[in-house]
Amino acid sequence: MSIGENIITATNLVKKFAELEAVKGLNLTVYRGECFGLLGPNGAGKTSFVKMVHGFSPVTSGTLEVFGRDINSYGREIKAKIGVVPQEDNLDPELTVFNNLLVYAGYFRINKKTARERAAEILEFMELTGKSGSLVDQLSGGLKRRLTIGRALINRPELLILDEPTTGLDPYARHLVWQRLRKLKKMGITMLLTTHYLEEASQLCDRLIILHKGEILEEGAPLELIERHVGGQALELGVKPEEHSLLLERAGELLKAHHVLGDILILFTNSGSELEERIASGAQSLGVSLSSRRLRSTNLEDVYLKLTGETFKDNPGEYGDGEHE
Numbered sequence: 317m318s319i320g321e322n323i324i325t326a327t328n329l330v331k332k333f334a335e336l337e338a339v340k341g342l343n344l345t346v347y348r349g350e351c352f353g354l355l356g357p358n359g360a361g362k363t364s365f366v367k368m369v370h371g372f373s374p375v376t377s378g379t380l381e382v383f384g385r386d387i388n389s390y391g392r393e394i395k396a397k398i399g400v401v402p403q404e405d406n407l408d409p410e411l412t413v414f415n416n417l418l419v420y421a422g423y424f425r426i427n428k429k430t431a432r433e434r435a436a437e438i439l440e441f442m443e444l445t446g447k448s449g450s451l452v453d454q455l456s457g458g459l460k461r462r463l464t465i466g467r468a469l470i471n472r473p474e475l476l477i478l479d480e481p482t483t484g485l486d487p488y489a490r491h492l493v494w495q496r497l498r499k500l501k502k503m504g505i506t507m508l509l510t511t512h513y514l515e516e517a518s519q520l521c522d523r524l525i526i527l528h529k530g531e532i533l534e535e536g537a538p539l540e541l542i543e544r545h546v547g548g549q550a551l552e553l554g555v556k557p558e559e560h561s562l563l564l565e566r567a568g569e570l571l572k573a574h575h576v577l578g579d580i581l582i583l584f585t586n587s588g589s590e591l592e593e594r595i596a597s598g599a600q601s602l603g604v605s606l607s608s609r610r611l612r613s614t615n616l617e618d619v620y621l622k623l624t625g626e627t628f629k630d631n632p633g634e635y636g637d638g639e640h641e
């Protein structure tokens with residue numbers, strides 16, 4: 317994508333909570349119109365970063381510019397142009413769906429007539445018109461999340477911040493949210509999205525950073541990161557540890573990287589079928605027994621694994637358990 321105007325510029329940005337450095341000298345730029353992702357497991361520092369961007373939490377050190385202005389000096393102007401979807405649901409449970417939007421519009425001093433028009437538009441866009449008069453308490457998790465996203469649009473934001481927008485949703489509700497977010501992106505809204513769903517990051521983000529313990533491990537487009545670190549395919553082999561080196565040698569120049577995960581040796585490559593054939597015949601001639609063999613496409617999880625040696629343990633994956641709508 318073409319590089320446009322900077323919407324967020326962080327330079328040596330630090331966030332400390334007493335002795336704990338949650339964000340450790342972050343440098344990044346988010347450009348207008350892109351969906352920029354912060355991907356990392358719980359505790360990586362994602363929320364700490366976004367809370368500084370929307371002025372909820374003060375910067376400890378370094379600089380943070382949003383819309384070209386320092387957040388410390390222009391917090392109020394910046395907030396007026398941002399929509400925030402927080403991680404926790406903070407809708408008013410005692411109000412109707414429609415009134416939640418109206419009350420929120422009041423915080424931006426939007427006049428009543430405009431607020432009503434915008435609320436109706438938003439409900440239509442989020443496919444919630446039929447729920448306009450329902451109390452929030454009566455909504456499923458997926459509908460509440462759609463309302464929270466809709467609410468964040470009431471001030472027609474230029475930047476939408478989404479802190480784990482689909483955590484806890486079932487796959488169907490998650491896909492509906494993704495659809496809406498793609499539409500918003502098409503409409504030109506810049507998005508800053510945190511997630512610990514690798515699939516979500518691949519689906520939505522133009523560029524992302526992988527955050528690990530407050531530091532950037534990598535930055536790039538999802539496919540670029542996959543290509544850079546692991547290539548297009550992974551060959552998973554069930555093989556005894558003492559025989560790994562034989563197979564790695566056999567893989568030779570076809571091997572881009574490898575990783576050992578429990579009993580499985582993972583060979584990363586751009587030539588999956590050729591490598592599989594080579595390994596299968598090699599195993600036979602070397603007398604190496606393979607208890608399992610599986611060729612699959614690579615994904616961001618492989619990149620994370622390669623970079624950290626860890627898996628996304630807390631990541632339930634795209635089809636993980638969730639609330640049903």
Ligand SMILES: Nc1ncnc2c1ncn2[C@@H]1O[C@H](COP(=O)(O)OP(=O)(O)OP(=O)(O)O)[C@@H](O)[C@H]1O
Pocket residue numbers: 333336338356357358359360361362363364365512
């Ligand atoms: N208000 C706070 N006071 C003290 N420590 C905090 C506070 N907020 C966050 N932390 C700590 O800062 C670190 C980063 O937390 P943060 O919430 O930014 O991570 P995250 O990547 O957003 O993870 P999660 O998905 O759990 O929100 C964690 O060790 C967390 O315990």
